[in-house]
Amino acid sequence: MQIPFRKMHGLGNDFVVVDGRPWPLGLSPARIAALADRHRGIGCDQFITLEPLAADAPGEAPAEADVFMRIHNPDGSEAGACGNATRCVASLLMAETGRDHVTVRTVSGDLPCERLPDGTVRANMGHPRFGWDEVPLAEAMDTAHLPLALGAVSDPAACSMGNPHATFFVEDLDRLDWRALGPQLERHPLFPDRANIGFAQVLAPDHLRVAIWERGAGPTLACGSGACATLVNAHRRGLATRRARVELPGGALELEWRLDGSVLMAGPVATAFTGQVELDHFAA
Numbered sequence: 548m549q550i551p552f553r554k555m556h557g558l559g560n561d562f563v564v565v566d567g568r569p570w571p572l573g574l575s576p577a578r579i580a581a582l583a584d585r586h587r588g589i590g591c592d593q594f595i596t597l598e599p600l601a602a603d604a605p606g607e608a609p610a611e612a613d614v615f616m617r618i619h620n621p622d623g624s625e626a627g628a629c630g631n632a633t634r635c636v637a638s639l640l641m642a643e644t645g646r647d648h649v650t651v652r653t654v655s656g657d658l659p660c661e662r663l664p665d666g667t668v669r670a671n672m673g674h675p676r677f678g679w680d681e682v683p684l685a686e687a688m689d690t691a692h693l694p695l696a697l698g699a700v701s702d703p704a705a706c707s708m709g710n711p712h713a714t715f716f717v718e719d720l721d722r723l724d725w726r727a728l729g730p731q732l733e734r735h736p737l738f739p740d741r742a743n744i745g746f747a748q749v750l751a752p753d754h755l756r757v758a759i760w761e762r763g764a765g766p767t768l769a770c771g772s773g774a775c776a777t778l779v780n781a782h783r784r785g786l787a788t789r790r791a792r793v794e795l796p797g798g799a800l801e802l803e804w805r806l807d808g809s810v811l812m813a814g815p816v817a818t819a820f821t822g823q824v825e826l827d828h829f830a831a
């Protein structure tokens with residue numbers, strides 16, 4: 548079966564987006580991993596499937612969302628959040644509906660998004676969770692200071708943005724071989740669901756720099772939920788204000804941890820190309 552796809556990215560964090568609203572695509576994790584492969588498939592950091600909202604239960608208030616977005620990493624694992632893809636999907640919905648405000652539903656909740664006057668798209672990524680069992684971690688502990696060290700990094704803070712994040716704070720990111728540390732930390736026994744690992748440098752209380760080793764994807768040019776976790780964890784540590792510019796290898800995002808507890812994340816979105824793909828060419 549041949550289906551259309553759209554190749555999008557947010558600061559180079561790239562996605563294949565397919566539309567499963569007209570009919571269920573029923574893509575297996577194996578087929579998603581094959582499609583996401585950068586040599587044998589289309590290639591992407593995450594594979595995004597748009598799905599219809601579940602039918603409202605009788606008597607239930609109508610859905611407050613415009614689409615359900617399912618997120619898979621290129622290893623086939625499903626993720627609970629993807630900030631940059633949220634912004635990309637929101638821009639698609641804005642083009643479809645002509646509205647500047649749309650809501651993207653994920654397994655972690657409904658994420659209101661808006662087009663800003665400068666053309667960037669801002670997503671409300673919801674509330675971070677700090678309980679050890681919410682991140683989750685393997686045992687009870689203070690999530691602001693994890694007893695974890697590897698090579699030149701130690702003492703990360705952890706939170707969930709709907710997906711697990713650990714943030715290490717370092718003096719100079721340019722002098723850290725973070726790609727060498729990422730694989731072991733992603734799969735450390737402390738993280739029963741694995742984790743996205745951020746390596747952050749505080750340039751100023753309102754200006755952070757971070758590189759992210761993503762769970763199920765490895766090093767990416769940007770990570771929206773990772774940028775949110777970086778700001779939140781830096782603020783918890785007294786290292787940042789509630790609003791900051793976060794520099795990632797692919798570019799910058801503007802973030803705010805609002806007093807209502809939710810985290811706003813704004814940045815550019817882009818479509819690189821569209822195409823058609825023959826699913827039968829890929830593992831079932």
Ligand SMILES: N[C@H](CCC[C@H](N)C(=O)O)C(=O)O
Pocket residue numbers: 560592593618620625626627628629630631632710711743761762763764767769770771772773
């Ligand atoms: N690798 C992540 C999902 C994608 C996150 C990232 N691309 C973003 O923009 O938030 C995870 O397994 O939780």
